[in-house]
Each structure stands twice: as C-alpha cells, then as structure tokens.
Amino acid sequence: MMAAPGAGDLGGNQNSPPLVLLEGVTKSFPGVVANDRVTLDVRPGEVHALLGENGAGKTTLMNILYGLYRPDAGEIYVKGRKVVIRSPRDAIACGIGMVHQHFKLVYPHTVAENVALGLQGTPFFGPARVVERGLRELGERYNLPVDPKARVWQLSAGEQQRVEILKALYRGADVLILDEPTSVLTPQETGELFKVLARMKEEGHAVVFITHKLDEVMEAADRVTVMRRGKVIDTLPVAETDKASLARMMVGRDVVFRISKAECTPGKEALVLRDLRAVNDRGLPALRGISLTVCRGEIVGIAGVAGNGQRELVEVICGLRRAQGGEVVVLGRPLTNRSPRTVADAGVAHIPEERLRMGIVPGMTVEENLILKKHHRPPFSSGPLLRLAEVRRFAEQAIEEYEIITPSPKTPAKLLSGGNIQKLILARELSGEPGLVVAAHPTYGLDVGATELIRQLLLRQRDAGAGVLLVSEDLEEIVSLADRIAVMFRGEIMGIVEASAAELGEIGLMMAGTRSGMGDPR
Amino acid sequence: MGWEEWLISTIARALAYGTPLLWGTLGEVYAERSGVVNLGVEGMMAIGAFSAFAVAQSTGNPGLGILVAAVAGGGAALIHAFLTVTLRANQYVSGLALTMFGLGLSGLLGRGWEGVPLKHPLPAITVPYLADIPILGPMLFQNQSIITYLGLVLAVVLWVLLYRTRWGITLRSVGESPATADALGVNVYLVRYLAVILGGVLAGVAGGYLSVEYRPSWTEGMTGGMGWIVIALTIFVAWDPVQAIGGAVLFGALYHLSYRLQPWVAPELLKLMPYAAAIIVLAFVGLGGAQRRRGAPGALGVPYARGEK
Ligand SMILES: Nc1ncnc2c1ncn2[C@@H]1O[C@H](COP(=O)(O)OP(=O)(O)OP(=O)(O)O)[C@@H](O)[C@H]1O
Numbered sequence: 107m108m109a110a111p112g113a114g115d116l117g118g119n120q121n122s123p124p125l126v127l128l129e130g131v132t133k134s135f136p137g138v139v140a141n142d143r144v145t146l147d148v149r150p151g152e153v154h155a156l157l158g159e160n161g162a163g164k165t166t167l168m169n170i171l172y173g174l175y176r177p178d179a180g181e182i183y184v185k186g187r188k189v190v191i192r193s194p195r196d197a198i199a200c201g202i203g204m205v206h207q208h209f210k211l212v213y214p215h216t217v218a219e220n221v222a223l224g225l226q227g228t229p230f231f232g233p234a235r236v237v238e239r240g241l242r243e244l245g246e247r248y249n250l251p252v253d254p255k256a257r258v259w260q261l262s263a264g265e266q267q268r269v270e271i272l273k274a275l276y277r278g279a280d281v282l283i284l285d286e287p288t289s290v291l292t293p294q295e296t297g298e299l300f301k302v303l304a305r306m307k308e309e310g311h312a313v314v315f316i317t318h319k320l321d322e323v324m325e326a327a328d329r330v331t332v333m334r335r336g337k338v339i340d341t342l343p344v345a346e347t348d349k350a351s352l353a354r355m356m357v358g359r360d361v362v363f364r365i366s367k368a369e370c371t372p373g374k375e376a377l378v379l380r381d382l383r384a385v386n387d388r389g390l391p392a393l394r395g396i397s398l399t400v401c402r403g404e405i406v407g408i409a410g411v412a413g414n415g416q417r418e419l420v421e422v423i424c425g426l427r428r429a430q431g432g433e434v435v436v437l438g439r440p441l442t443n444r445s446p447r448t449v450a451d452a453g454v455a456h457i458p459e460e461r462l463r464m465g466i467v468p469g470m471t472v473e474e475n476l477i478l479k480k481h482h483r484p485p486f487s488s489g490p491l492l493r494l495a496e497v498r499r500f501a502e503q504a505i506e507e508y509e510i511i512t513p514s515p516k517t518p519a520k521l522l523s524g525g526n527i528q529k530l531i532l533a534r535e536l537s538g539e540p541g542l543v544v545a546a547h548p549t550y551g552l553d554v555g556a557t558e559l560i561r562q563l564l565l566r567q568r569d570a571g572a573g574v575l576l577v578s579e580d581l582e583e584i585v586s587l588a589d590r591i592a593v594m595f596r597g598e599i600m601g602i603v604e605a606s607a608a609e610l611g612e613i614g615l616m617m618a619g620t621r622s623g624m625g626d627p628r
Numbered sequence: 629m630g631w632e633e634w635l636i637s638t639i640a641r642a643l644a645y646g647t648p649l650l651w652g653t654l655g656e657v658y659a660e661r662s663g664v665v666n667l668g669v670e671g672m673m674a675i676g677a678f679s680a681f682a683v684a685q686s687t688g689n690p691g692l693g694i695l696v697a698a699v700a701g702g703g704a705a706l707i708h709a710f711l712t713v714t715l716r717a718n719q720y721v722s723g724l725a726l727t728m729f730g731l732g733l734s735g736l737l738g739r740g741w742e743g744v745p746l747k748h749p750l751p752a753i754t755v756p757y758l759a760d761i762p763i764l765g766p767m768l769f770q771n772q773s774i775i776t777y778l779g780l781v782l783a784v785v786l787w788v789l790l791y792r793t794r795w796g797i798t799l800r801s802v803g804e805s806p807a808t809a810d811a812l813g814v815n816v817y818l819v820r821y822l823a824v825i826l827g828g829v830l831a832g833v834a835g836g837y838l839s840v841e842y843r844p845s846w847t848e849g850m851t852g853g854m855g856w857i858v859i860a861l862t863i864f865v866a867w868d869p870v871q872a873i874g875g876a877v878l879f880g881a882l883y884h885l886s887y888r889l890q891p892w893v894a895p896e897l898l899k900l901m902p903y904a905a906a907i908i909v910l911a912f913v914g915l916g917g918a919q920r921r922r923g924a925p926g927a928l929g930v931p932y933a934r935g936e937k
C-alpha cells in the first residue's frame with residue numbers, strides 16, 4: 107500500500123539533534139580536492155544556506171549526500187544514526203530529496219509521470235492516476251499548485267521547479283536540498299519559493315539552500331555555511347552576520363556591490379534593429395517587430411521574463427536564426443541573415459546564454475577554446491598549420507588577465523567551474539576589440555567575485571567605445587549596468603527607459619505586459 | 629480473380645510476411661525506448677532463423693525451435709548490451725558488428741543444413757468461428773501462423789505496458805533522460821539490459837518464424853535485409869507498439885506485391901521495392917520535421933555514466 111505523501115511532523119527546534127550530520131567528508135577529482143574534511147550539520151526546521159565561490163565544492167558535497175558521488179573519506183549521520191549512502195535510492199530512503207541545479211525532469215512526460223518515476227508502492231497499472239490525487243493534496247498543503255496532467259516541457263521554469271520539489275516531498279523528504287534554486291526564477295517566483303520554504307520549516311523539514319545571492323541568504327536562511335576551495339570557512343546564524351562579511355569570507359577579499367560607472371557618452375550607432383521579426387523553434391512568432399538602437403559607448407539592457415523573445419533576438423543578431431522580416435545593421439553594415447562568421451568578423455562579440463552548449467567546445471582544452479574564432483588567422487596559424495607557441499603565449503596571457511582558474515592551459519574546458527568557463531568565453535570574445543558586445547545572462551550562476559569581475563569587464567568595453575546589448579533576467583544587474591533599459595514582452599518592446607530615471611515598479615509592470623508611454627526607440 | 633479475392637489474399641499474405649517485421653520492430657521499439665539503438669537486428673534474426681531450423685529439424689518440434697531461437701536472439705543481444713551499456717561502446721558500431729557476426733555465424737554453422745526442407749513445420753491455424761466472418765475471416769483468421777496471432781496480441785500488451793504501467797514510465801524515462809531516472813533510484817543499466825535483451829528475444833522469434841513457418845527451410849542470408857527494414861519501421865511507427873502493426877502489414881504487403889508483380893516487372897526492381905519504400909517513408913518522416921515532434925527517445929544512442937561532466 108502507499109504511504110501517505112509527505113513527511114510527518116518532526117517537531118523541530120534548536121536543541122534537537124541534527125537531521126543530517128556530515129563529518130570530515132573528503133572528495134577529490136583529478137587535479138582538485140572538491141571537498142576537504144567538510145563538516146556540516148542540518149537541523150530540523152531550519153533553512154541552511156550554503157554559500158561559496160564557483161567551484162568551492164557545494165554541489166559536490168550535496169551530490170555526496172544524495173548518493174550520486176561516493177566520498178573518499180568521512181561519515182554521514184541521519185537523525186543520529188550512521189548511514190552509508192551508495193545511491194540516490196539510499197538517500198531517498200533516508201528522507202533526503204534534492205532539486206538539482208539543472209533540473210532532472212523527463213520533459214515529454216506529464217507531471218504525474220515524472221513524480222511516479224521510480225516511486226515505491228504505486229499500483230502496477232495506472233500509477234500516474236494515483237499520483238495525480240496525491241499531488242493535488244500535497245500541492246494544497248504546501249501551496250505548490252501544478253497541473254498533474256500537464257507535460258513538463260509546457261511549464262515555466264518556476265513550475266518545473268515546483269514539480270521537482272513535489273517529487274521530493276512525495277517521497278517523504280525530511281531534508282530538501284535546493285541547488286541554486288533561484289537562478290531560474292523571476293523575482294515574484296523567488297518570493298513564492300521562499301513562502302514554500304517557510305511552510306516547510308513549519309512542518310519540521312530542513313532545507314539546504316545553495317545560492318550565490320547574498321540578499322537571499324539574509325532573507326530566507328536561518329544559518330549559513332560558507333565554503334572556499336573545498337573547505338568550510340564557518341557556519342553561523344544569519345542574524346549574527348551581514349552581506350559584506352559573508353562576501354569577504356567567500357572570496358577572501360572585500361567585494362564591491364555598487365558599481366561606480368562613468369557618465370555614458372554615446373557615439374555612432376553600433377547596432378540598429380528595424381522592425382525585426384522571427385519565429386521560435388516551434389514555428390511560433392517570437393519577435394513581432396523589434397526596433398532598437400545601441401550606440402557605441404553605451405549599454406542597453408533588455409529586461410523581461412525569460413521566454414519573451416530575448417533568446418531569439420540574440421540569435422538573430424548573431425546570425426544563428428533567420429529573421430523573417432526587418433533589418434539588422436551592425437556598425438553601419440547591413441548584416442541581416444548573414445552567417446555567424448560574417449557577423450563575428452564584422453566585430454560582434456557574442457556571450458551566449460548556454461555556456462556549455464554554445465560558448466565552448468567542452469572536450470577541447472582551455473587554450474584551444476581561447477583561440478576558437480581566430481585559429482584560422484595569423485598569428486595563430488601560418489598556412490594550414492597552427493603555431494602552437496603563439497597559441498600557448500596568448501592563452502597564458504588571457505588566463506592571467508582574466509583570472510581564469512584552471513589546473514593548466516591543457517585542461518579540458520568542461521572541467522572548469524561555471525565562473526571560470528564564463529571568464530574563458532569573455533577572454534576570447536573581448537580580445538579582438540569588438541564594436542558590439544551581445545551578452546546574454548553573462549553572470550547567470552556566478553559567484554559574487556566572478557559577477558563583479560564580469561560586470562567590470564563589460565563596463566570597460568563600454569568605456570573603450572563598444573556598444574553593449576545586455577540581456578538579463580536579473581533586474582538589479584540591468585539597472586546597475588545599463589544606460590538605457592528596454593523591456594520585452596511577448597516578442598515586443600514594451601518601452602525604453604533611461605536607467606538613471608528607472609523605477610523598478612514601472613519596469614515590473616512592463617515585464618508583465620503593460621506598455622509604457624515612451625515606446626519610442628530613440 | 630476478382631478484385632475482392634485479390635484484396636483478401638493480399639492482406640492475408642501481407643500479414644504473414646509482416647509477422648517477422650512486426651516481431652522485430654516490437655523488439656527494436658523496446659530497445660530504443662530504453663535509449664539503445666541496436667543495428668544488429670538482421671544478425672539476431674539470422675541467428676534465430678538458423679537455431680530454430682536446426683532444433684526443429686533435429687527434434688521434430690518446431691515450437692521448441694522457436695523457443696531456442698528466442699533464447700539465441702536474446703543471447704546475441706546480451707553481447708550488444710554488455711558492449712554498449714557496461715563498456716559504453718559506440719552503439720552503431722557494436723550493432724553493425726553484431727549483424728556481421730550473426731550473418732557469419734549462422735552461415736558457418738548452417739553449411740550442412742542448407743536446402744533441406746523442414747520435416748515438421750509449424751502448422752497453420754484457422755480460428756474457429758472468427759474464420760467464418762465474411763471478408764474479415766479469410767483475410768485475418770484463416771491459415772495464419774500462431775506466431776502471427778501472438779505478435780498481434782504482443783503488440784497490444786507491449787503498448788499497455790509502455791503507456792499504462794509503472795514499468796512503462798520507467799522504461800520511457802530511461803530512454804528520455806537516464807540521469808533523471810538515476811537520481812530517482814532507478815537502475816538505468818538494468819533497465820537497458822532488459823530492454824535490449826527483450827529486443828533480441830523478439831528478433832530471434834522473428835528469424836525463427838522465417839525458417840520453421842514462412843519458408844520452412846534454411847538458406848544462408850534468408851533474412852534478406854528484413855532486419856534493416858525493421859530499423860526503418862521503428863522510426864516510421866514513432867516507437868509505438870500498436871502503430872508497429874500497421875507499419876509491418878504495410879511493408880509485408882510490399883514484399884508480397886513484389887512477388888505478385890513478377891510476371892510483369894524485372895525481379896531486380898521488385899526486390900528493391902521495400903527498401904526504396906523505406907527510404908521514401910523515412911524521407912517523408914524527416915522532411916516534416918516530424919521526427920522530433922513524434923518523439924524519438926531523447927537519449928537515444930547516448931551511453932550513460934553517472935556524474936560524468
Ligand atoms: N565530475 C567531475 N569531474 C571532475 N571534476 C569535477 C567534477 N565535478 C566537480 N568537479 C570539480 O570540483 C570542484 C567543485 O565543483 P562543484 O561543482 O562542487 O562547485 P560548486 O561550489 O557547486 O560551484 P558552482 O557555484 O559553480 O556551482 C570544481 O573545481 C570542479 O571543477
């Protein structure tokens with residue numbers, strides 16, 4: 107028979123023994139110690155934030171707890187009992203659930219089928235139907251509404267995350283691990299998630315919450331553990347700390363949150379879009395007449411909820427998607443529907459949204475990735491041959507200048523942490539003094555240190571006279587970097603505002619589809 | 629012969645010729661639903677055909693022959709599973725090798741058995757009552773093989789298993805997103821092994837049907853490229869067991885027509901017909917961009933290893 111979904115009351119308070127205790131956990135990968143004698147306790151009824159730079163070992167630690175990796179050394183205790191977790195199956199049996207950084211969902215299947223997958227105690231025939239009922243109950247109890255019959259690919263990122271949380275709760279998870287849950291969410295969805303977390307706390311669950319955003323730690327967490335280079339630096343109550351000291355613990359130096367930037371002095375037109383139209387992968391209209399100008403020496407931010415045409419816009423500009431109508435003019439040259447190489451050669455740098463899929467060749471080395479767009483030209487090649495010494499010299503210089511942390515220039519790029527992959531891409535794209543930089547979500551998933559560095563690099567490009575088109579879902583980022591902000595909704599620009607005069611409320615309204623009075627694209 | 633009789637006999641023969649295609653396709657559908665392409669169908673069918681014939685001839689029991697063919701096909705598939713799932717070898721290379729291996733092995737072992745008719749083939753069955761229905765009776769229920777009937781039932785059973793049960797969710801998920809299944813405690817390797825082996829068992833039966841029922845004898849290469857038609861059919865029927873019935877009967881009809889038209893058309897051209905049709909059909913599937921929409925398993929052809937970066 108089926109157990110009632112969800113966990114019972116665990117009666118959490120500060121004095122009860124930890125729900126989960128990791129002691130002296132160590133894990134090495136070739137060339138790095140990802141976790142070095144890590145000790146961490148998670149108590150019932152708390153939200154425990156896990157903070158640390160890219161590559162600090164947060165995901166590795168949680169993957170060990172969830173049975174995806176085996177630790178080299180160390181012990182795990184669940185509710186005071188020593189356990190050995192060999193696989194996710196063991197972890198689930200211990201009451202541990204995990205929502206991964208990249209969702210683990212079967213996209214063509216329904217929500218109920220996703221929850222029913224691998225679930226013990228469901229009937230052999232028609233398990234999804236039984237799960238549908240349980241899902242409605244759980245959804246009400248935790249305020250996590252989703253349609254159990256919907257197919258997962260049709261859901262928004264926020265809804266997909268709800269499915270992941272429901273999956274864990276349905277299996278009776280006492281401890282829920284959330285790996286960077288807010289990076290895919292809109293501000294509203296983040297607020298809702300925090301309400302769900304509060305509700306889970308009341309029911310006595312514990313939540314481990316990995317994030318790079320210090321504001322979220324201050325808002326949602328009870329205690330916070332900071333990691334650096336595989337080691338735990340400290341665990342302390344959130345009430346006894348502040349953002350600045352957390353950031354210092356994380357990166358080992360002071361971090362500037364407010365970026366100071368010089369006055370914007372727009373020059374000639376770097377990018378002109380006229381009535382641009384295109385369809386998305388499903389053949390539906392994604393761009394419905396976009397007109398926009400980006401001048402040299404200015405940053406234009408594109409704000410909006412993901413899926414409103416931003417991706418298609420970037421792809422059309424970079425020659426990766428056909429425009430069905432309208433015009434793209436880059437640095438005075440008409441470049442509508444030209445090949446990506448033509449566009450790149452015209453002086454366009456592209457920092458793509460999907461780092462691993464479009465930004466690098468994961469299996470190639472760091473130095474090979476660094477020269478990718480220029481490998482066929484001097485000084486990197488003479489005739490048909492590569493000049494390896496030149497390549498190495500350039501790579502070493504870029505690694506130093508952009509602070510790319512890598513065991514060696516010969517390491518496969520896929521083994522770098524997210525932040526370092528992004529620095530690699532910027533190093534390659536910005537090295538040719540581009541006239542236009544198209545950056546999509548450049549700091550997505552990056553730690554505060556890397557975020558700061560990348561924002562500064564973009565500003566430096568602007569000050570050096572490049573036009574920058576910055577697509578981001580992070581409103582705070584757009585407001586602090588951009589000189590003008592255009593808001594996209596359903597493939598149209600709802601309005602353009604000067605960043606200095608921008609009001610978050612007004613932008614928020616436009617993101618939801620209200621047209622502003624000043625829709626004139628300058 | 630009136631057109632009515634002509635139609636009836638064409639469909640009846642299409643069903644008979646479509647039977648090995650149906651069994652093979654059902655097996656390949658299941659293997660591919662788990663994410664493993666097995667291009668070894670032709671080889672597994674050849675092994676099945678030979679072992680069924682050898683056992684049926686020496687024991688006088690065609691049923692036992694089919695059973696042994698199933699086991700032999702499953703055994704051959706086990707090699708593919710070991711190479712592609714455990715050792716994570718390239719699925720296409722391994723499958724091609726399996727086809728060569730199966731064709732070669734059956735040819736070698738079958739030397740002494742060549743060209744002798746089978747003494748006791750599987751008897752054809754006429755279903756009582758149903759056979760008396762006008763038109764449908766002679767079309768479907770007269771003088772067909774028990775394996776044809778079993779194949780039809782199996783298609784429905786496999787469809788229900790795939791779409792309506794816990795196993796089905798597990799199998800489809802493993803083929804779509806093995807990492808997701810793994811994270812929920814599903815043994816991805818076990819599921820893939822079982823699906824690939826089932827594919828081999830069904831391909832073995834398909835081969836056995838050819839040598840103890842359809843053309844009760846053994847000749848080297850008697851599978852005649854049917855295994856490749858199966859690969860194309862799997863895509864054509866959108867990895868759906870029930871649609872496999874329609875696909876198998878359609879191609880069965882093409883095979884049958886290529887005999888019927890022999891007095892008028894050059895035999896070389898006729899032999900080409902099913903393959904030409906396969907190419908045309910696949911081109912249409914591809915042209916419509918339909919393949920993506922019709923849901924090829926997301927992880928098809930990709931080996932799985934936990935925690936690989
Ligand atoms: N499967 C693997 N193979 C080799 N190295 C790995 C593997 N997984 C992680 N690493 C390395 O281990 C270190 C820790 O990585 P981990 O993913 O745990 O960091 P993280 O703290 O989650 O970072 P981020 O904030 O970028 O997600 C990194 O140096 C990473 O490159």
Ligand SMILES: [Mg+2]
Pocket residue numbers: 164165166207285
């Ligand atoms: Mg991580």
